[in-house]
Amino acid sequence: MKKVTTTLVIIALCFISCKKEVKTEVDTPKDLDSIKTEEPAAEAPVDSAAQMKAWQAYATPGAPHKLMTDEVGTWNCEMTFWHEPNGKPEKSTSVATIKMILGGRYQEGNYVGKIMGAPFEGKSTLAYNNASKEYTTTFIDNMGTGMMVATGKYDEGKKSMEFKGEVVNPVTGKKAPYREIYTIVDATTRKMEMFDVKDGAEYKSMEIVMKKK
Known part of the structure; x- marks a missing residue:
């Protein structure tokens, strides 16, 4: 019975230890540069003639x-x-x-x-x-x-x-x-x-x- 109890305590301690390690990894990441951020959507290219036409319409x-x-x-x-x-x-x-x-x-x-x-x-x-x-x-x-x-x-x-x-x-x-x-x-x-x-x-x-x- 003592062996069973000791085994359960060890398993519980390991589980708690693993949770702490996971939390530590999430809260304090080792490499901030490794965090990926969402890239802004690129604007569709507009040719110079279309740009000129738009600005002329805007100014007239x-x-x-x-x-x-x-x-x-x-x-x-x-x-x-x-x-x-x-x-x-x-x-x-x-x-x-x-x-x-x-x-x-x-x-x-x-x-x-x-x-x-x-x-x-x-x-x-x-x-x-x-x-x-x-x-x-x-x-x-x-x-x-x-x-x-x-x-x-x-x-x-x-x-x-x-x-x-x-x-x-x-x-x-x-x-x-x-x-x-x-x-x-x-x-x-x-x-x-x-x-x-x-x-x-x-x-x-x-x-x-x-x-x-």
Whole structure:
């Protein structure tokens, strides 16, 4: 009986020892270079003629850029602001000067006016990316140090662009989503509506009605 017990103890000790050795080999591999990593998939080669054609298409202004060119000129802007849902609206005015830059590839807007009695200056850019098939809009002004950036697409049926982006709330320091709808009302009228989020609900925070001079 003692021989049987001794044999079982030896087998158990060998089994435990083997487990420790296996674990040691897994946790601390002797040769890190021997570990195989997945190789990134190689891109299919593209001939130089196809590359040149793609870049030419990317750089050539098209119909979406013509849409932006139609807005070149000076616009009177009636601005309305809401600081909270169902809040009292505040009115301001500004004048926007719109032009195309860099060979008709981008639109630039310069705004001058007053907001709450204080001098206001702002600058916008609008681009249509031929590769991604979407618009990108940016805006900066003298009332902050951040840049608003949003992307969206044009809806021919609604004659409007819907943009979505994020802005940092200077009070909380956190990012919050915002939405913008830019509508071509007629040849000399544009309307921009901005929607912010407060307490988890979206509300209309700004509206600008632009009339071309």
